[in-house]
Amino acid sequence: MVVALISGASGTAVAVPPPPPNPSDSDIAAAGSAVEQQLGAVGSLINQVASANQQLAQLDADVAIKREDVNKALVDLQNARDAADVAAQLVVVAQQALTDAGVRIQAAQQKFNDFAVSSYTQGTGVASVSSFLGSSGPDDILDRAQVLKVLSNSQNAVLDGLQRARTEQANRDSAARESKQRADAATSTAEAKKAETEEAIATARAALQAQAEQKAAIESERDSAQSQLDSARSNVAGLADQRVAYSTWESQKAAEDAAIAAAAAAAKQAAVQAAARVAANQAASAAAAAAAAGQRSHTAIDEDQDPVGSDSTGGTGTTTTTTPKKPRSSGQSSPSLTGSAAVELAIDRGMSQLGVPYSWGGGDENGPTKGIRDGGVADSYGDYNKIGFDCSGLMIYAFGGLGISLPHYTGYQYTAGKQVPSSNMKRGDMIFYGPNASQHVALYLGDGKMLEAPQSGDIVKVSPVRYDGMTPYAVRMVS
Secondary structure, eight states: OHHHHHHHHHTTSOOOSSOOOOOOHHHHHHHHHHHHHHHHHHHHHHHHHHHHHHHHHHHHHHHHHHHHHHHHHHHHHHHHHHHHHHHHHHHHHHHHHHHHHHHHHHHHHHHHHHHHHHHHHHHHSSGGGTTTTTOOOOHHHHHHHHHHHHHHHHHHHHHHHHHHHHHHHHHHHHHHHHHHHHHHHHHHHHHHHHHHHHHHHHHHHHHHHHHHHHHHHHHHHHHHHHHHHHHHHHHHHHHHHHHHHHHHHHHHHHHHHHHHHHHHHHHHHHHHHHHHHHHHOOOHHHHHHHHHBBBOOOOOSSTTTTTTTOOOOTSSSEEEEOOBBOOOOOOOOOOOOHHHHHHHHHHHHHTTTTTTTOOOTTBBBTEEEEEOOOHHHHHHHTTTOOBOOOOHHHHHHHHHHHOOOOOHHHHTTTSSSSSEEEGGGTTTTTEEEGGGOOOOOEEEETTTTTEEOOSSSOOEEEOOOTTTTTTEEESSOOO
């Protein structure tokens, strides 16, 4: 029983783990010395990395400037190319204009020459006698003279205009050629600047790559030294922590041992008191015996296994009577007690069995019974040869004192009383586990604790309530 109570008490708190290692003073001193040896090397390498980082930052800035110089050179190059294209187009236009002007000037010159020849052959001036022949009178002669004068002036003006146009086009052609020369020069300059800038970028990139490789090598050395330092520090901290952990463990172990002893003593006293109350309650014992009377044994396989049958012989010895057997019921609607007294009686009966071995198939209204074979786990623990309880057998005994006979199967017990949501369960309710309550049943004690016969190899004990796998409902046998 003491073992059972200790199991229940330790289940409500975290058990102290095995003792951690306890390093010696020399171990801690040696670890500290290793840390000191690594500090100087790591500090030097950290300074080198910082210097390399500064150099890399400067190189990055230089490369950035050179990259933008390339952009400027490319813009200047494109602008120069655009200017050259415009200048070349102007040259083409000017040359075409000069050509057209030349054709017009040649035509005008030819007309002027023809006019001069005609004037020479027919007279000495534009107003030759032939120009006036056929005139109708003095007025007509005057009109023709005026017309000839106008024509002569117009022809001279046209010739002068064409000559000026030719001069202007020649000037334009010269300006266009000069613009093209400037554009070609700008293009050549931009191309040269582009090549210079690209070469500068290549140089900067090479320097950056070399510096990056140097930095990576330094960082690798630093990381290695830092790792050694961290390891040494960790060793020191670990040893110190182990010393602290060991001291803490000693305190926790002492506290746990004291708590277990106190809980065991208190629980033992409570169990003894519960057992005394159960033993003194003759009415409950009678009610349990009555509930069990005439029922088939849970472990009986054959019909002739009848623990409650009896034979009597009459005077002639020819009459035999057998007490009829009845199946276990699914609870009793009118228990001998109700209310808190009934709840406490059921709990007392269960608690009185603390420490009794688990035995698969064992237990009835009168107490623990021998278990049965299962061909597997239970057999490996020898349950078939143990006097004890399984989980549902323990519930049968607990409620047997109220005159309630429960079936020896958790699934049937799940429907034997009033189902209430598990979140609303109260002291004295049965709580179930598994699909359709097919795995396990325990008696709720309140304050997050339950009484159970857990499994083969275990004993009847108090455990913390396990909410994982619990059914949606608890079952209340008495109100």
